[in-house]
Amino acid sequence: MDICQTDAQGDEPTARYATACRTSITLLKERNAEQFLAEEQLAEDLHNDVDGGGPKDWQRFYMGYHQRFVEDCVLELKAGQLRVRLAQAPSAKVAAKRAAEGRNGKGNQQKQKQLDKASDPALTGTTVWDGAVVLSHYLTETGILVRQSNLPYAYSGGSLPTVLELGAGTGAVSLALAASRAVASVTATDLPDLLPHLRLNVGRNSSLLLPGHVHLQPLRWGPVGEQDVQNLGPVRPPYDVIVGSDLIYYSYTPETPHSRLLLWTLRRLCGPHSTVYLSISLHHNPEEVERFLRWAAEGDDGFYVLRLKASIPQQWRVPEVLVTRLTPKWAAAAAAPIPQGLDSGDGGLMHRAAMRGNAGNGDAS
Template structure:
């Protein structure tokens, strides 16, 4: 019996199957825990790396934004300096300022010539003739406006009238818009059409300056083709930022009869012209485009409906075939109502200019001082927050330079419209409307544009 004891002890020392299974389970659990711990450590390491990368990216973005803001501020300072120099160069002496109306000024014409009869723009020394119909629907409203304007003294500031001008505080009757303002050729359109097509202002590498002038007893002298920058091996024409060509992409706001758009397109002074106004005015625009169809290069001009302000965002999205931003935005005789919540046109115009402009966009506006000179000044004050404003006098050819039409050039402030995020601030929402004035945005659909 004593010899069997060691075997019994060995048998008793062997683990049971249950114990073996438990040990294996514990080992597997330990291994799984180790794997989980390793995975957690790897995840923590990856999260730390991602957080570090995100922080580095955020820091880099902040640094880039700061650098962009600094560059924009420096660019604005340089632009401000240049505009101040240009403004000084634009000044005229007392003897150079015109005091009497010129024979082409429509404001001083008789009723039929001013409102009813066709208007013909003779451009490039008469080599390009753009015929513009004025809608019959404007006749009644025009007659009322003309009667109201008659006997208005000397026309207020810059009027130079002889009993035919409007008083400085007089405004167009709101009921006549758009039947009157949108289907009549105004002096601002005449001035801007000649300025853009008969000077070097659109030629790259050419400083703005006076264009052709009328010699006593003779017709205006102008080049046969579009204005060109000085040729030379070291000075090839610099392409525009958005067209990539030596000619700009142009959008006209509030085109009315289409005078400025047709002038640019028929003179081949733009790579493309997008002519815009309210939907109700497009039939009249189409008729004038068709009337001048023989002069138009194929595909050069397109018509689009465009309301100003946030309510017109759908129209902005539908613009084409050329999309914003544009190399150039132009408009004439766009300001005539005093700003109120019911007539927020000036603020909606500014909103639209911001919406459609890029950092390299140039805006030219030709503004009548007969309609509402106080509102013109108020608009330019608002615009100065977003654009560098240059009032052009000497650059306007002498024949078309009159004191009651103000041509201004607006170039975007890079700190507002020229660095990342700046454009977005003007793109959507009620930016550009006077703070607290919610009614302005709601009235956007009523604005002529």
């Protein structure tokens, strides 16, 4: 049956025609997206093991206690010409926890543990982890975030993106991006209790930053953080790029639902043209990482998931850190226009509409 029926007056395409046309364009774009993703994944060469050979000297996981948790961490960017210095302070949290146990006895230790998980899963927020190191270098050294002027970002309107970091912690990734002039703006978010330490590191690196380019905001994950989402500013969602490093530690349970809450927040902050980069240290909980990525790919409101390897500079490519790129599946539906002004006698209608839809997606990463 011809889908290009006209209404009773024969003037305009019917609603049925418009719906069918939009559906066809969407399906075409989804097939193209899946095919392109498969080609990209093949090019990442995940099964090539030539990058082995033991830990690299920059990997924090293999350093001593003081280097990993106490001393400043220095990110050397642009071949050492740019140095971002990050204070670490987990000792304050450890001391507070031990003091609470000493005062309150064993009976309150479980309550303290639950509070620790609620405010800072695994007490990681004031430590620089390998995932942050890898992501910082990948995003600043490859030029992946810089676009041609004729293909600007959808939300910034320019060649550099608006960026939001989830679970920023010490601010390593956000400060690397801002100091490298790789973003139009960056909004670093974390739990309210962790913002003072994040603010400290922003201040320590202020000479490297352009005024007004770094913003700090509290953001809890999941529905409980909806008001935090509403209060984000001065740059509002959606964002061109969302980043996060080492955000997955605990296995999903009703008591520790962090993976599900993270996914909820990603969907809430993404627009159809957003791109998400997550860097995850696999030392912590590789099974939960796989479960999270599987959940992320599910459903029409999920993401196309690309695992990166070959595109990461070799010096920062290690098997213990997984970098992934997530792009919204709903971009296809959002970008599919309803053709206007085409009559039922146009035999090339569907092809022309599909081509128009594809041309409108030139800024997809």
